[in-house]
Amino acid sequence: MLHKEVARLLNEQINKELYSAYLYLEISNYYQEKNLAGFQNWYFVQAQEERDHAMLFMTYLQNNSESVTLDTIKAPNTSFSDLKDPLNAAMAHEQYVTKLINNIYDAAFQEKDYRTMQFLDWFIKEQGEEEKNADDLCKKYDLFGSDAKGLYLLDAELGARVYTAPSLVL
Template sequence: MLDQKLVSLLNKQINFEWYSAYLYLDIYSYYTDRNLNGFGNWFYVQTQEERDHAMLFTRYLLNNNERVVLQDVRAPQNHFEDFRTPANTAFEHEQQVTKAINQVYTAAYDLKDFRTMQFLDWFVKEQGEEEKNTEDIVKRYDLFGSDAKSLYLLDSELAARVYAPPTLVL
C-alpha cells in the first residue's frame, strides 16, 4: 500500500501529464496551422508521449491498488506571437515537469518507498531528455529561424520524428 501523500502527488502528476499533452496538442495545432508541418509533427509526437506518461502513472497507481482520481485538465492559454515562442514555452514547461517529478521522487525517498523510486527513475531520465530536446529546438531556431531556407530545413528535419511508445515495464 502506498502512502496517501504519495498517492495524492501521483494523481496530481497524472493531471500534469494530461495538461502537457494538451499543451503540446495546442503547439502542434499552432505550427500546423502556419504550415510548419515538421514542427507540428514533432509536437504531435510529443503529445502522444505525454499521454502515455499519464497512462503509466495511472497504471502504477492501479497496480498498487490505489484509486486514480481524475481532475479537470485546464486548457492552455497561449497566444503565440512568433514561431520561437511555442518551442520556448515547451522548454519552460519541461523544466516545470522536471520539478514536479522531483517533488514526487523526494516524497518517495523520504518515505523510503523504493518501489516508487524505481518506477520514477525512468521519468527522471526521461525528463533529462525532454528538457534537452526542447532546448535544442529553441537553440536551433535561434541559429536558423531568421533564414527561410534554414527554417525549411529545420522543419524538414523535425518532420522525421516518429512516435516510439515508452519501454517502461511496470
C-alpha cells in the same frame, strides 16, 4: 500500499501529464496554422508521449491498489506572437514537469518508498531527455529560424520524427 501523500502526488501527476499533452497539441495546432508541418508533427508526437506518461502513472497506481481520480484538464492559456514563442513555452514547461517529478521523488524518499523511487527513475531520465530536446529545438531555431532555407530544412528534420511508445516495464 503507497503512502497517502505519495499516492496523491502520483495521482496529480496524471493530470499534469494530460495537461502537457494538451499544451503540445495546442503548439502542434499553432504550427499547423503556420504551415510548418514538421514542427506540427514534432509536437503532435510529443503530445502522444505525454499521454502515455499519464497512462504509466495511472497503471502504477492501479498496480499498487490505489484509486485513480481524474480531474478537469484546463485548456492551455497561451498566445504566441512568433514562431519561437512555442519553443520557449515548451522549454519552460519541461522544466516545470521536472520539478514536479523531483517533488514526487522527494516525497517517496522521505517515506522510504523505494519501489516508487525506482519507478520514478525512468521519468527522471526521461525529463533529462525532454529538457535537452526542448533546449536543442530553441538553439536550432536561433541558428536557422531567421533564414528561410534553414527554417525549411529544420521543419523537414522535425517532420521525420515518429512516435515510439515508452519502454518502461511496470
